[in-house]
Amino acid sequence: MTARNIVIAVDSFKGTIGAAAAAGALARGWAAARPGDEIRLLPMADGGEGTLDAFAAAVPGARRMPVTVTGPDDHPVDASWVLLPAGDGSGPTGVVELASTSGIELLSPDALRPWDAHTRGFGEMIAAALDHGVARLVLGIGSSASTDGGTGMLTALGARFLDDRGRPVAPGARGLADIARADLTGLRPLPPGGATVLSDVTHGLLGPAGAAHVFAPQKGAAPDDLPRMDAGLTRLSTVLGGDPDAPGSGAAGGSGYALRVWGADLVPGAGAVADLIGLSAALDAADLVLTGEGSFDGQSAAGKVPTHVARLATDAATPVALVAGRIADDVAVADLAGFAASVSLTVLAGSAAEAMADAARWLAEAGASLARGATDA
Numbered sequence: 001m002t003a004r005n006i007v008i009a010v011d012s013f014k015g016t017i018g019a020a021a022a023a024g025a026l027a028r029g030w031a032a033a034r035p036g037d038e039i040r041l042l043p044m045a046d047g048g049e050g051t052l053d054a055f056a057a058a059v060p061g062a063r064r065m066p067v068t069v070t071g072p073d074d075h076p077v078d079a080s081w082v083l084l085p086a087g088d089g090s091g092p093t094g095v096v097e098l099a100s101t102s103g104i105e106l107l108s109p110d111a112l113r114p115w116d117a118h119t120r121g122f123g124e125m126i127a128a129a130l131d132h133g134v135a136r137l138v139l140g141i142g143s144s145a146s147t148d149g150g151t152g153m154l155t156a157l158g159a160r161f162l163d164d165r166g167r168p169v170a171p172g173a174r175g176l177a178d179i180a181r182a183d184l185t186g187l188r189p190l191p192p193g194g195a196t197v198l199s200d201v202t203h204g205l206l207g208p209a210g211a212a213h214v215f216a217p218q219k220g221a222a223p224d225d226l227p228r229m230d231a232g233l234t235r236l237s238t239v240l241g242g243d244p245d246a247p248g249s250g251a252a253g254g255s256g257y258a259l260r261v262w263g264a265d266l267v268p269g270a271g272a273v274a275d276l277i278g279l280s281a282a283l284d285a286a287d288l289v290l291t292g293e294g295s296f297d298g299q300s301a302a303g304k305v306p307t308h309v310a311r312l313a314t315d316a317a318t319p320v321a322l323v324a325g326r327i328a329d330d331v332a333v334a335d336l337a338g339f340a341a342s343v344s345l346t347v348l349a350g351s352a353a354e355a356m357a358d359a360a361r362w363l364a365e366a367g368a369s370l371a372r373g374a375t376d377a
Helices: 020-033 051-058 120-132 151-156 173-178 211-219 227-239 252-261 268-276 279-285 305-315 343-350 354-355 359-375
Strands: 006-007 038-041 063-070 076-086 091-096 137-139 161-163 180-183 194-197 265-268 288-296 320-327 340-342
Touching: 006 020, 006 161, 006 279, 020 051, 020 279, 020 288, 020 359, 051 076, 051 091, 051 180, 051 268, 063 120, 076 120, 076 180, 091 120, 091 288, 120 288, 120 340, 151 161, 151 173, 151 211, 151 252, 151 320, 161 173, 173 227, 180 227, 211 227, 211 252, 252 288, 252 305, 268 279, 268 305, 279 305, 288 305, 288 359, 320 343, 340 343, 340 359, 343 354, 354 359
Parallel strands: 006 038, 006 288, 091 137, 137 194, 194 265, 288 320, 320 340
Antiparallel strands: 063 076, 076 091, 161 180
């Protein structure tokens, strides 16, 4: 049996297992079926949970900087940002992840707060990095718990959102419709090198394809809530200006829009992380790459990790296999056409509940199954 070079570049399986652990489980399964292969683990992220881990693992000298911030439900959250050393002499970089400060995984499924969750903790963590003196910021904004249009974040950075009587509006989506004026005189400036935002979606802020209608249901919003939330975001965009239709403005409940107004640049998160960890070069030397995420669905083609890895694999003429917690019914045949094989953990385990209860076990099973298929081929 000829040895092969295998690259495993998966995202986290949200709510069940992180990217590094998922990659390790796939590797164990593959190695059990094909022990002679060389396996390289390159955990991925796209701006959501796991972004800090990807940067911390890839950059020598990276340091985690712990800070306690206000969580999306107002309870304190012990989190951290990552300090990257100044490799080019222009000053250190701060990497801040919204998922670990204001993310939906910080709330239990039965305690989501569609109207009141906010991004204040994300802003507090950005402020901590600025206080440390970073020269630039890298901000991952996936996995948000709120649809506050980034107002919580901007408030923590010194902005004030006021109603028609000059009083601060309520936090979260609840206060958006009451905004009469935004006072940005106290808003902290960007660091000298600016801020790069890693966004995992390309949706705009408003309308049927915007932050409220597409993403708020995942955060507990009912169908009747969506028009009112969208109207609140429309009010925010009228007051703040900027371009609510710019790609990525709807990311993280509108935080992408708020960051654009602040002056940050939005880039595809998966691409930025892939560049950092040298994924393209690794694929050039690989015989096969395994990629995946928790739910491969209709949004995956809009910039999620598996789709980006598949594009890079195509450029390298390297076959790519998909492993997902579930492959949704809305996935088109064309979206799977780029994968040489695909495995759903839900199908493998017999149910979503079984797959989520022991994700590591079923990922190892998926790795072994794909390896046996490679052997048979």
